[in-house]
Amino acid sequence: MFADERRNSPLHNLRDVIGALQLPIIDVKGRAGDFADVHFDIMEPRTWVETARCILRFRQGRKILAPQYRETIEAEQQLLAHTFVSGRSITGMRYPLAPTAVCYPGFFSAEKTIPIAESLVKRGYLRKSFFDRVHECGSCSSRRLSVREECPSCRSADLQETALIHHFHCAALLAEQDFRQDTALICPKCSRQLRNYGKDYDRPGHVHRCNNCAALTSEPEVGFICLDCNAKIDADSAKRIDLFSYSITDAGADFLQTSDVPMIGGLPISLAQRLDQLRSDANMSLAVAEITYHAKSSIIALKGEPTFNRLRALFLENVQNHLAGTGSVHVSASADYLLIDYRESGSEADITALLLRCENILSDHLEASLRFISYPASASQ
Structure with missing residues (x-):
């Protein structure tokens, strides 16, 4: 229940502060606006009904969720479950009080929400739609920029x-x-x-x-002044950032209502779902392997994180193309995984050699290595 007016504080990180999803925020002061799920005023009976309906909607949504997602601590599952339970899309809103210049009312701050949502988009559980394009300060990463004509x-x-x-x-x-x-x-x-x-x-x-x-x-040239650090930025050198809104897909809703998906700790939810789909196939001998990039830190330090992400995406595309029908690639925020049919993909040495071939065509080597998390019974004997 939102009763603290936080007069001198922004509201974009309200969910960060209270630290709870799958529960409605009820605004009793009338100041939270879209950041709350419903407004309650003791003097307006209409708001009593709206508040009761909101609470019931959340309660019914939680009932439909598979049990393992009601109290989950995994960030991706939390965000997806809250989208489902609240009935709200993850809708962008321009917000000048935050350096990111964007927020997602009803959800975590943009710094937390965007990486998780993008990961869920890759898995097919969220779809994204273009919201806005902004420019970012190269010195402090603020997007609060003053645009002006310059000599x-x-x-x-x-x-x-x-x-x-x-x-x-x-x-x-x-x-x-x-x-x-x-x-x-x-x-x-x-x-x-x-x-x-x-x-x-x-x-x-x-x-x-x-x-x-x-x-x-x-x-005249177009230039920017950063309102946070006072840096001057040319329009051509300013980093362009595309912002998106997100909504849950049918696959995402189905996933949340499936109670028998095996969840292996720390693995992407798409991998767990794929394992569930294939585990009944007696003709397949499934193995899960984790890919680690030993050159990640050095590449980011020398050329920046966007360069590393581009190399990683190209590398994984090459791996998926080489695996064809014998395996699949699954991406998470911290690591990447292969789900392979051990009978078709060859030995561990063969797969390691495949990774090396996929890496050799890149401008910078990622130094990818493979660690098998689970072997099929036939391969471990």
């Missing part, structure tokens, strides 16, 4: 729009203020007075004049 020469924002004057006699093309002397127009190039518009001169358009360096430009 291409000195990057000052002190620009003044002025009319251009074209003097026919000497072909001077300058800002009007360069010609203006009191009330007269005197050409600074040839010192003639301009008297007749259309005969002595014309006005071909407008330009921006920089009051800092006096440069003229018809196309």
